Amino acid sequence: AVTAVPELSEQLSVIGNQSSANSEQSSIENRQSSIVNLQSLVSNLDPCPEAASLIQQAISQNAPTNLNKMGVICPGFSAELDGVMNSSAHAREWVANLEPRERERSGISSLKVGFNKVFGYYIEVTRAHSDRVPEDYIRKQTLTNAERYITPELKEYETLILNAEEQILTIERRVFTELCQQVSQYAQRLLKTANILAKLDVAAALAEAAAMQGYIRPTLNIENGLKIENGRHPVVEQTLQLERFVPNNICMDINGRIQIITGPNMSGKSTYLRQVALIVLMAQIGSFVPADSAEIGLVDRIFTRIGAHDELHAGRSTFMVEMVETAEILNHATHRSLLILDEIGRGTSTYDGLAIAWAIIEYLHNHPRLKPRTLFATHYHELVGLADLLPLVSNYNVAVAEEGDKVIFLHQIVPGGADQSYGIHVGQLAGLPRDVINRANEILVELEEHAPTTAVTPSQLNSVQQMALFPESSPLLDELETLDVNSISPLEAINKLYEWRRRYVDQKV
Template sequence: MSKQTPMMEQYLKIKANHQDAFLFYRLGDFYEMFYDDAVHAARELEITLTKRNNGKSEGIPMCGVPYHSADNYIRLLIDKGYKVAICEQVEDPKTAKGVVKREVIQVITPGTVMESNMLKDGENNYIASLSHFSDGSNVIVYNDLSTGENRLVLINQGWDAVIHELFNQPIKEVVISSELPEDLQRELRDRLQVTLSYQDEVTFNAEYRNLSENINNDTRLMEAFSRLLNYIQHTQKRSLDHLQKAEVIELNEYLSLDMYSKRNLELTETIIKKGKHGSLLWVLDQTVTAMGSRMLKKWIERPLLDRTRIENRHDIVEGFYQGFMERDSIRETLKSVYDLERLAGRIAFGNVNARDLIQLKQSLEKIPELKTVLNQFNHKQIKHLANELNYPEHLLELLQSSIVEDPPISIKEGSIIKDGYNEQLDTYRDASRNGKQWIAALEKQEKQDTNIKSLKIGFNRVFGYYIEVTKANLHLLPEGRYERKQTLTNAERFITPELKEKEQLILEAEDKSIELEYQLFVYIRDQIKEYIPDLQHLADVVSNIDVLQAFAHVSESNNYKRPRFVKNKLHIKNGRHPVVEKVMKDGSFVPNDVELDQEKNILLITGPNMSGKSTYMRQLALTVIMGQVGCFVPCDEADLIIFDQIFTRIGAADDLVSGQSTFMVEMLEANHAITNATDRSLILLDEIGRGTSTYDGMALAQAIVEYIHNNIHAKTLFSTHYHELTSLEKTLAHLKNIHVRAEEYEGNVVFLHQMKEGAADKSYGIQVAKLASLPEALIDRASTILTELESGNKKEQMTKDQTVGKIDAGQLSFFVEEQAQIVNTKASRNEKESGAHEMVAQELSDLDLFDMTPMDAMNALYKLQKKLK
């Protein structure tokens, strides 16, 4: 390899330590990238790829982005899961000998973003670390660098529980040991779509001892916490004064929602569009502040199990609900409260500007007003919240006395500190202002002395102050006093001894004023750091108030009712789906009751597609979740049970990343439910068994129902199109049949969306296909086939030109008796072929269907069919 220039040697040395990141290497007003970084960045950012000669014929690939607009390019790379190492000059080029010294001052990663334009106001930006131990336990640590939060979770339930936990949190990056098995690393990448980073050094830094007070010297928690702290410190390369004490999350204190349930119930985002609109969060988020919106999302993701805590939230919501005028005042006041959490983070991080400090000041000024409104409630818990609203008054006084009301964005160009705050600054400003007044007076005097009306005194950064005279008036200037400074096309510029002397005083005062203002700003920022714990506590209280008033606001707007909590009997009168009724808007949503108790803890739901079975199941789960996060619920009245877990198997989807079919996903989700559920759990299973043959599907569906009934005793909703399963009501004491009403009118099905006791008598599949606008010829043919199957008078074998698709001989009709007719027809047709077929016919003839259960009949028919084949 040919010898590199000193600058490229410096670049390659720095790049060697940051192989997993794009190195933004500062050269003048640009960040430059070279070699592979340049090739990849040019493609990802869609910018021009050039070459640096470097004395070699082929050149070095090179591209760059302007320093002043680098944030936009960094954001694009971070959004794609990349990392960016920022390399800056760390010494003055004027005093440097040789190549200016450069260092990486920060590594920006998907999980360590701090710039406000790269963050979403209402969402946390978590980075997580995962530590896997030899005893099979795992520890996950979450950190939101923008707010300083630290949360730890110990998981003893195996690797699947780790995946479910990480999936349910909005993480962008996971920090792991390089020794984590490759198959586990691959699963993290593929299933969670996160950036993996590596940190093997787990020695705990004594500087962060105060952050670990809640860990109680658990070595596993300490190692996991150290892994993440060391990684953050390594990448951010600065003091992190805003990090909060670690909170250890006890999973047994929260309702458990696996990754399937969170996805199927669309709690925080929809399945198809992956957006907030159409989710439960979308309905409930009537918060006013960004930090309140983030807290609401965390509450939805972790509903409570403790009845006292739940009912305390409901008490406060009820207080806000009743005091609607005061609640409106709270909402109006909160509109002027900015994101205290992230402001505190930016102050500690050192990337705060003067406008941020004005937002902080305006927020603190609103706290007394908010406290006054809260004290108007005659409510113990709300008054307690008011008492918690303590803010640092000295900080407010500091901000009020120091920062101008409308400062510029830049903190290095002056005009941010108020007059009267610093005596030396006032002196500089006075010299600058008086000097400019002197300049104005001098211009007026020079015009009079020379009688040149167009004479003017100007200034530019290159030549300083000057007297400009047009060439037509040069003869009017007295000789000897004016010194030529610059020649223009139509004028000459001069300087006089008096002007030169004053220029030095003015410029010196301005430069010193700007430099002092920056120093004062840094001093003020460092003073504010001492109040960060106070600001974070205040942010937490304000967020709680915001979420609870939002619950009251949405409950009043949507006619939600406060639920009661009971031990065994769940009763919901006229329950509604909170999202569906919001989307419909026209008030046409049909409410339904739900009744589950120890006597009847399984509801077997039948009815046609599109009739509302899945909606009915989902609305129960959402009602439970809303109740356990502290919100009122969509119904006329509700007695709810506090559930420990919710399991759902709703909807059909392949898991292409894992190479799993729809049916495999269905079985995995069903297995996860029946393996982990308790008698305090809620299970929702929709159309189990539809992904395989009818015999297999029905057998599995019945076996699952029986297993839940006999072994788990969980409250369960089980919807199915296997109408034969409705006979289980006779053999399973705790199972009850319900169905969704539908009527047929002039060949079309009319969905009434009403739940009634008993089993449905038809599936209306052809009518639903008709609603989907399938070709009329296809609908007619399907109707003919259905008539033949149901009557048992199918006389000719279907040919390819007569059918749209083949009918599987193993598919069941609606009733077992009809299956007997179908098989009987086939047997009679094949009797002539061999003596074996005659034997099958005889066996079929000997069957006494009326003394057989549906499953016995199916098994017998299945055996006969195998003999025929």
């Protein structure tokens, strides 16, 4: 029943502008009748029977879809329109009976009455019977094998019919405009009904999806965690035809805020990111969710940086758009936010992209205002080392099974970091020529053997490298160690400093 009233508010807007075809009026009538059936479900639902009755009386059941054709207004609704319609009907009936009457009067059995847009109504007689044409016929057009005639009486009825059509269209448009104005008086009541139906429609749709797809009721709390068991993507699982969707778990608590997810392309990282965001969103709008269980700490906002696109009209490259969106996230996220970041930094050089991605993770981890729940998918395997430096960071990857030179993506998120991207295998699956695949493997081996590593070990980051104030052995340092600072006056201390400065400068020269 709800599906019969999905566009009531939009139709009211169209009617308010008085520019709609009558099809909108008919649609509202049908929707009003459906509302009556829903009234028992919602106590304050107002079906507005006055508007429905008015439309039912005014609009024909078989009305055309626009006002450029006759037949929009029901007979009996407008006396003026009925008068013109009756006159037109009489004229049409006279023309319809003209052909048999003229055949009988003239004795010409092949006589025909026709109409075209150039000459209007005419009487056509073949040349073989031209000598039997009545005297009141006026020749209008000569054809190869026939003559076309008119009569003064035929032209009078023609004028009546053609003028009646224009009059009918004019009157119907005016009556329809007046009808729109009358229906607009009930706009507030109808809009209230439309809002109630919209909420009911959403609730019914979510309930149907939950029942059909096996969703469960999530638990929402004020904690700042996130635990989902066997979560599924609500859209992707419906598109799979010949394979089963692989569910995944996620667990975030106060001690685990940032998950770095590595793995090959096409393995399911982006689907995993999106399904977590969708499950959280569905839970907070009051829907059941596609999972076996879900405990969700309230989220104030969901921020996403997924996909690659440019804004050429604004002069922004793909990387610029990525950085602008990332800046928005970092400037507006809170500790209650959920961040979905997919391959940050991929739009620039490897070292720049890695540095930016590394710095963003550190910023999210260390900033006192942040520490949000974050899923960070990346192909920079060097970021895996952050889990050893930052206590709130953990590593996950997409499981892969290798059989000879083939790779099978299991789509399962498991703890730990990935050690390779399998990009060449993905290219093979995409259909790249065998020569390209073989050459790519050769080049990859050479690059791995000769390219310097970009990995940064924890020891390198933890060691604080600072220039020494003094060399390990220095006469100045020895003299400073033997100086009794408690026994010299301020003036002697200043003189000593000047002396040391002079000696140090002389030594440098």
